[in-house]
Amino acid sequence: MMQKSVRRMAGLIDNVLDFARGRLGGGFAIERRGAMIQPALEQVITELRLSFPDRTIETAFSLEEPAHCDLARIAQLFSNLLGNALKHGSPDSPVQIRGSLHGGMFDLSVSNFGDDIPPETLGRLFEPFSRSDFALHQQGLGLGLYIASEIAMAHGGQITVSSSGGETKFAFLMPLKHPMNL
Numbered sequence: 001m002m003q004k005s006v007r008r009m010a011g012l013i014d015n016v017l018d019f020a021r022g023r024l025g026g027g028f029a030i031e032r033r034g035a036m037i038q039p040a041l042e043q044v045i046t047e048l049r050l051s052f053p054d055r056t057i058e059t060a061f062s063l064e065e066p067a068h069c070d071l072a073r074i075a076q077l078f079s080n081l082l083g084n085a086l087k088h089g090s091p092d093s094p095v096q097i098r099g100s101l102h103g104g105m106f107d108l109s110v111s112n113f114g115d116d117i118p119p120e121t122l123g124r125l126f127e128p129f130s131r132s133d134f135a136l137h138q139q140g141l142g143l144g145l146y147i148a149s150e151i152a153m154a155h156g157g158q159i160t161v162s163s164s165g166g167e168t169k170f171a172f173l174m175p176l177k178h179p180m181n182l
């Protein structure tokens, strides 16, 4: 229990520090390197499975080539999306993860079942401290998606969300080549 609390507190502190850095330092600095993405994603899944041992997490990966990105930041982005699906989604349904490299893009999506996010909330999700009203009883600051979207933008990509018919899906899409390197 202590390990879980420490992990959660460390996560909150990291988020607040990243928020401050993003706001005060004029954006996120990322360090791109050629790297295999799948092991980093699997590491995040292994970590979150410790906190959610009863949940079914399904993966479909097609990530055979190295990609030019900041692997630690991509792992952080993914950890928030998967953590959200486990934390905010329905506990009896599986969480589905898809990741692929195709057409010069890296495509990663996380979907879960549960109550739809109200349409009026969808547009504000990526703002700092945004939490939907129906989630007020839950822990967390509402910084995760803001930071994830900053990481996506620093990679020249973006995160989009759809939530209807009981399925919520967050998708991250980024170009594999940095515009400056073209």
Ligand SMILES: Nc1ncnc2c1ncn2[C@@H]1O[C@H](COP(=O)(O)OP(=O)(O)OP(=O)(O)O)[C@@H](O)[C@H]1O
Residues within 6 Å of the ligand: 015, 080, 084, 085, 086, 088, 089, 112, 114, 117, 125, 130, 131, 132, 135, 139, 140, 141, 142, 143, 144, 145, 146, 168
């Ligand atoms: N997969 C999801 N399914 C349903 N609601 C979601 C999902 N992901 C995010 N949300 C809603 O969006 C809000 C903002 O998410 P965000 O990750 O920014 O903050 P958080 O998870 O509440 O806290 P933290 O700062 O620890 O990440 C959540 O509080 C929740 O209401």
Ligand SMILES: [Mg+2]
Residues within 6 Å of the ligand: 080, 083, 084, 140, 143, 144, 145
């Ligand atoms: Mg979150």
